[in-house]
Amino acid sequence: MSSDQYIIEGARTPVATARWYQLFIGVVCMMAISSPQYVWTLFTGPLTNKLGVSLAQVQITFSLLIILQTFFSPVQGYLVDRFGIRLLVGLGCTLSGLSWVLASQASSLSMLYLSYGVVGGLGTGIVYVGIVGLMVRWFPDRRGFAAGAVAAGYGMGAMLTTFPISNSLQSAGMEQTMMTFGLVLGVVGLAASRFLRQPPALLRDAAVAQTPQTVSDVAPREMLKTPVFWLMFAMFTMMSTSGLMVTSQMASFAKDFGMTTVMVMGMAALPLALTIDRVCNGLTRPLFGWISDRFGRENTMAFAFLFEGVAMTLWLLTINNPVLFVLLSGVVFLGWGEIFSLFPSTLTDTFGTRHATTNYGFLYMAQGIGAVFGGPVAALLHQYTSSWYPVFAVAISFDIVTALLAFFVLKRMRMNWLAAHAL
Template identity: 25%
Template sequence: MNPLIGRPFHGWRVAWAGFWVLFIVYGIQFSYGTFEGAISADKGWSASWLQLAYASYILAYSAASAWTGQLTDRFGPRRVIALGAVLLAAGYLVLSVAGSLAMVFIGLAVIAPLGMSSSWVPANATVVRWFTDRRGLATGIVGSGGSAGGIVAPPIAAWLVSQYGWRTAIAVMAVTSGVLMAATAMVFVRDPESIGQRPDGRTPDPAERPTLRSRIVSRPSAFVVDAVRRRSPNGENPATAWTAAQAWRNSVFWRIFGMFALTFVVVFVPFAHGVQYARSLGFSPLWSAGVISSIGIGGLVGRIVTGPLSDHIDRRRAVMLALAVETFSFVGIAMSDGLVLLYASSIAFGLSYGGSVAVFPALVADYFGRTNAGAIVGRFFATAGSFAAVGPYVAQLLLGTTGGYGWTFSMAAASNACALGLAFTLPRPALLAKS
């Protein structure tokens, strides 16, 4: 008998477990900038090659997320995330002992992405199964882990590098991240029905409660099977729920894909080039580094605020608001000639980026249901999310061609404006019919 059956609602534990998984994986990811400088100085390898390895890492884990999403639906999140912890640690351990660029690419662009792909999609796809009415709040909690990790981990990485060198720093963070991620994976449970609970912690109707309790106690395994087959409390019938293939054929899927492809393609540009841009405006290294901190703080607030807000104002409107703010934030960055506007625009970018990413899995579940959330969210992340690897590299090419960042941030604003236009075409989820 499952020891969780009969205990208080487990969904919030799953949401906070998702927070810690993203805290861990994005903490080590956003620490790469610290490692890169030390690696380049020590080994003499070109920063362009190390950036290419990082771009390959982003592309690979985004693409692999389609696979891990399907695995989450089939085997449950616990196994997928635990295996991902091992692979993530192994990839960074290979990086820590790299004696050639080939080993850098094997560790960072081949092994580590398999571990990273076992975080965002499995965590969010699991959380949206546990919530319907408070889905935005739950995904906001999960998403805020990534921002918190991006704020906390890089200074720790910088201290480790300064004290022990880049090899030891990466090894320590790899082992620590792997152990903590594997331990956190044990908290995950596929869905509330599998332990006799309901989304959002709703209780059964009084008339059916005795029957429900007796079935859990006397035949827990039979109850689990039947719970998957029966109509769920939020009105979704798993027998007729959206599959990934059905979603793929619907025009709404592609509109959402277009929205997030257009915003993801530029989303890492401020992270990768924000410090360089501030330096080009004549600011000191210390004040320039504050740009990334501003984005991180804004992202944390955006995830915490936008998620629960979307539960009350309609998820589509929350996405529209986030995309509108993100558009104007890029305009502000492009027009910056002082720290006040640059910092304010960076915070606004963090707010909007964090908010849109937090709402994204909840929006997908609103349209296509809970049953196959892993495969569907995974397909979105694998396709639209892969565009995130392109933006920073294109920005570097534009910098070399134009000699400045004006075109880069102006095009980023235009890309988000197009995404906002697509958001206005989305129908209400209740009106979506299978094609």
């Protein structure tokens, strides 16, 4: 019996049970690597003060994190398939935790870039691509929901650390905070990774309502030649830019709008908003994944992307109201986080499951481009215009354009592709 087959007490666990167990473990692994991205905004102020540099220079760290997380995704996906899910995800969780330990000792921008950006990006990328690729194989009948559930772990994981990290920054300082949380999160992720397994070659268990694959498997080399892939890539890039602008810049524009010194319901507005954001950013992924399983990928994309554009517009118009700042920030993330369930499920629906991990690795590279535009480029646009309004205008425009592309272009293009490549 293969070591990748799932065994409990000497007996093979029914797939119907095993896959839900694997989904839970995958969520834990994703939660362990989420904080480097989603609490980054809390570190930007202390880092600019410590290193004596500008916000745009510090934000390069965030871009490096996402670029390394995404641009090496095809290689990371191949390594996961080649050397096994447990080994690679365990390594990724370790690198993610180690990046904070090293960053806590950084005394220059180059050291910060190397530790938080490069080491952290490589580690989180291995885990993210590996877990998503694993889940679309375990759940052929609920692909959108499964991809959304583990992506929710990534989106919501920082919910558990936002207030503790914010409080620790106040009481213990940045160095001790990074050191402590880096060690804890690295150990948790490494321990969880030891329980991951690949699904059996065929999901034969009668309890699994498997939907047979209806499209031929397309290898990465051939996929990269198709217009439908590059349309999805462009759409992913625009949506990533919009969301990552908010993720990376939130503490900065909250300070400019006077939201870092106010209280809402007896709590500081910024960490409260970030906590609510993590909840909404997580819930939206399985929610819209589930909706797309039933009402179509492109229809769901069009609604969700337009929803975010409207929410971001309302947020900008009411940004000086502390209560609405907190509440609408959550609504904005409710309309953004679903890209991490809709795009991988749409891609696998289109190009098959055999190369799902590596194929998604290529698409996930769009997140890296979005990090450049949403991070340092957005910071530079603010610096040169002395206003956040042009930055928001670009992000809102991307949301609306991508919604229109999903409904009017991608829907027809995929329909033609599937008709030509059906089994």
